[in-house]
Amino acid sequence: MLGELRERRAWWRRKAVGADPVRLDVVAVQGMSAATFIVAAAFACMFVVTAQTPGLRFGVWPAVYDLLVAAVATATCVATHTRWALVLYRSTDAVTVIASVLILCSPMIGMWNLGTAYPGTGMVLAIVVAAGFLRRRVHMLAIVGSADLAWIGLAAAVGTNGVSAATFAFVVLRVNLVALLLNYIRLRTFAELIRAYRRLETAHDRAQTFAVTDELTGLANRRGLIAAARTALDRCAAEGRAVSVVYFDVDGLKTINDRLGHASGDDALARAARILRSTFGPDAIVARIGGDEFVAVLPEVTAGPATELGTRAVDALTAVNVDVSAGLAVWTPGEALPDLDDLVDRADRAMYDAKTVRRHTG
Structure with a gap:
């Protein structure tokens, strides 16, 4: 006692x-x-x-x-x-x-x-x-x-x-x-x-x-992304280092849900989250910001390495039957201070352009 x-x-x-x-x-x-x-x-x-x-x-x-x-x-x-x-x-x-x-x-x-x-x-x-x-x-x-x-x-x-x-x-x-x-x-x-x-x-x-975590995937949600990325962007701006943002969209998620059930769709999202986390590593900020949309913020990563990492992630996802489209936006020193919303919008547009090209050439 x-x-x-x-x-x-x-x-x-x-x-x-x-x-x-x-x-x-x-x-x-x-x-x-x-x-x-x-x-x-x-x-x-x-x-x-x-x-x-x-x-x-x-x-x-x-x-x-x-x-x-x-x-x-x-x-x-x-x-x-x-x-x-x-x-x-x-x-x-x-x-x-x-x-x-x-x-x-x-x-x-x-x-x-x-x-x-x-x-x-x-x-x-x-x-x-x-x-x-x-x-x-x-x-x-x-x-x-x-x-x-x-x-x-x-x-x-x-x-x-x-x-x-x-x-x-x-x-x-x-x-x-x-x-x-x-x-x-x-x-x-x-x-x-x-x-x-x-x-x-x-x-x-x-x-x-x-409040800051997506329950299904364990990744950050939009609020968690904003909180974590703000610090990273400020640090990169102060040190004059680049920041890359890769935007991913899981293609055909609605079809998977309709044909195989929502459990299969959830499983596809969970697999995508695991692969993105392992591909980009611990220094990246990976988040699920929508139903089938993921974002990876890569502090201190320039366009070349970011493109290589994005391609590697797409290939890894395709290998497990998860088709995605990806887009990239990069902030480089000398531009206006980095803005997360602007970078995400630019990466989203790049992803949409890539998806359009795939659709027309597929």
């Missing part, structure tokens, strides 16, 4: 480095909201029980204390659902001071009420506040330990007023066990929030991937 908690804490710290602070704060505020709700409900119930059971020997101070804590916790829980949530979360030092005062005041309230060091019910709240709000465990241990020492000191100074030492020790132990239980619940809640955050992060990453 301890090793698992250490692993989760280490994972959380790694994710916090360079992560979106707003998203991290929202997760923490959700945990704070749950903790304050538990505190408010628990101490409202304790106030009602204390007020309706005179035999418990609790006077006005513990009742007022419980009611005040329930009110503060309720207000805090409500605040976590408003614009004050992140302000509250980031005020860690102030929360630490308030929790410390509440914890250390608890045995004093017990003494004022009974003339003894018998613990007041408010102690439970203070530890819950510390467990729910303090982000550093060492703070919680130090404060709870100080409260326990204060109880022992008061017991030695003023006595237990008829309460046996065993009973007194049991009450102190019970309060600490309650604190441990509540802290365990908080840790479990926090672990569940981490799992929820992971699921959201995975969904976000998948959405980001699908």
